[in-house]
């Protein structure tokens with residue numbers, strides 16, 4: 691799996707995706723989320739893999755263990771490099787997801803890596819306490835979910851940059867810390883709350899960054915990507 695910034699392809703159609711990707715002259719690490727997958731289905735994943743890109747299939751599954759396990763068995767066949775679930779589904783659900791992925795991975799192929807969403811980067815500590823009735827700090831909640839994901843033998847978590855270091859300390863440096871909520875210093879936060887720049891992400895211990903609108907909505911997306919990539923690599 692590449693370590694380059696993961697571009698969130700939050701587009702409504704495959705056509706929009708191909709148009710966006712056409713000026714790039716290298717293979718990328720891209721993310722297919724709900725918006726695109728629910729319109730285009732598995733074919734978008736096959737196509738991006740055929741084009742040589744690494745694919746994070748960001749469907750954030752959250753259901754009873756049997757349902758998630760069976761869904762993961764099917765998703766394993768799509769060839770994505772990275773998939774995810776919500777840690778709030780619990781340890782049994784996370785175990786079922788990993789076992790489903792293993793069962794669905796055909797001989798000779800590598801099992802996709804699987805990570806759990808801890809607290810969405812759009813969630814603030816205040817909101818978590820009020821709406822989820824979790825009376826800890828957000829750092830404690832995120833690290834708690836990360837430890838649960840590690841216990842379920844997952845490969846890592848989705849968290850914000852702000853918790854990445856604590857997770858590395860608690861779960862080890864090989865445990866993935868995939869961090870969305872990436873903004874350039876001068877950029878708008880939009881609906882994100884726990885945000886950081888690509889440079890800070892590297893310094894504070896992210897293993898991967900996910901960048902959507904700062905690249906996809908830029909006037910020149912190739913230039914914006916190169917800028918993010920430089921900030922990420924320079925601080926390694």
Ligand SMILES: O=c1ccn([C@@H]2O[C@H](COP(=O)(O)O)[C@@H](O)[C@H]2O)c(=O)[nH]1
Pocket residue numbers: 698700723807809810811812848849870871872880882900901902903904
């Ligand atoms: O906690 C999370 C989990 C997933 N995401 C996804 O990442 C991108 C971020 O897009 P931006 O435009 O850079 O804000 C988006 O696809 C989310 O679904 C997240 O933001 N936070």
